[in-house]
Amino acid sequence: MSCISGLGEDEVNSFFESSPPLKNMEEIVQKLNAFIHLNSSAGGRRRRRIVCVTSGGTTVPLEQRCVRYIDNFSSGNRGAASTENFVKAGYAVIFLFRRGTCQPYSRSLPDDPFLDCFQFPDNTNIQVNASHVEAVKMAVMDQQAAVAESRLLKLPFTTIYEYLQMLRLIATALKDVGPCSMFYLAAAVSDFYVPWKSMTEHKIESGSGPLDIRLAQVPKMLSFLRTYWAPKAFCISFKLETDSKILIEKATKALRKYKVHAVVANELSTRKEEVVVVSSSGNVVVRCDSEKPESIVEDNLIRLIVDRHSTYIKEFST
Numbered sequence: 292m293s294c295i296s297g298l299g300e301d302e303v304n305s306f307f308e309s310s311p312p313l314k315n316m317e318e319i320v321q322k323l324n325a326f327i328h329l330n331s332s333a334g335g336r337r338r339r340r341i342v343c344v345t346s347g348g349t350t351v352p353l354e355q356r357c358v359r360y361i362d363n364f365s366s367g368n369r370g371a372a373s374t375e376n377f378v379k380a381g382y383a384v385i386f387l388f389r390r391g392t393c394q395p396y397s398r399s400l401p402d403d404p405f406l407d408c409f410q411f412p413d414n415t416n417i418q419v420n421a422s423h424v425e426a427v428k429m430a431v432m433d434q435q436a437a438v439a440e441s442r443l444l445k446l447p448f449t450t451i452y453e454y455l456q457m458l459r460l461i462a463t464a465l466k467d468v469g470p471c472s473m474f475y476l477a478a479a480v481s482d483f484y485v486p487w488k489s490m491t492e493h494k495i496e497s498g499s500g501p502l503d504i505r506l507a508q509v510p511k512m513l514s515f516l517r518t519y520w521a522p523k524a525f526c527i528s529f530k531l532e533t534d535s536k537i538l539i540e541k542a543t544k545a546l547r548k549y550k551v552h553a554v555v556a557n558e559l560s561t562r563k564e565e566v567v568v569v570s571s572s573g574n575v576v577v578r579c580d581s582e583k584p585e586s587i588v589e590d591n592l593i594r595l596i597v598d599r600h601s602t603y604i605k606e607f608s609t
């Protein structure tokens with residue numbers, strides 16, 4: 292296969308050409324353009340930095356009329372918590388998230404059983420139980436403020452096909468925002484997939500013995516994002532490993548290979564307590580504040596990333 296730049300153009304093009312098209316592409320583009328216009332210096336009332344936070348895991352369908360799929364682990368907690376922190380830091384956030392995963396501003400609400408938060412004193416009123424009043428009030432107020440001030444645009448995906456098409460749409464829409472845009476790629480993205488055309492249409496039959504599936508490699512889109520789609524954007528990728536011995540080495544390799552500005556390295560079992568920000572200026576361990584019980588690692592992580600982004604913007608304009 293010929294690749295002039297070595298980035299695998301042929302593989303990337305054939306991935307997109309053979310993907311089932313997004314059902315609501317026009318609506319997504321229209322929402323994206325309106326959001327970017329409102330928040331960017333080009334035409335909007337406000338001038339904000341814009342970050343695309345990706346969150347949750349992509350699925351790989353095994354059938355076109357999908358009953359079975361392969362999933363990538365991610366609760367979406369990192370993306371949701373990071374989104375809240377970016378909004379707090381003054382950013383407008385495009386939250387590209389896996390349907391059904393953790394959402395910004397509802398992390399502190401009980402999800403099981405969520406309906407226990409509420410009661411009906413009579414037929415026309417609904418009340419929040421005293422123990423959850425503060426959490427529900429804050430969640431509703433913060434979410435409504437973020438949306439009303441056009442600081443939060445939520446775009447859902449499920450499959451690897453949807454995710455990569457939407458990421459490309461967002462990146463190309465953000466191209467003119469240049470260094471004031473950021474990609475914070477916390478989603479867990481499938482490395483392997485079943486090409487749409489070689490996928491069976493109907494549910495795979497279970498009566499004919501063991502199932503052999505051949506998975507193709509998902510083309511590496513990060514190089515494309517950095518080189519073609521949004522080359523001036525500040526770009527943070529993530530590396531998850533379960534073996535702590537190889538984590539930093541893998542993150543360092545990814546930093547060099549994809550030329551991102553930093554790689555956030557985390558290990559599955561400790562990801563909520565500690566991450567390592569790997570960049571050309573050295574490795575920084577980021578933890579939550581042990582003396583503040585409500586502190587989360589994203590509070591300090593986003594502070595550091597925002598700081599690095601400010602330096603990047605300054606250096607870019609000199």
Ligand code: PAZ
Binds near residue numbers: 366369532562
């Ligand atoms: O979503 P979550 O809070 O359960 O976990 C976050 C995470 C581990 C998915 C994220 O920090 C991450 O590392 N994402 C990239 C995963 C990857 O290497 O593909």
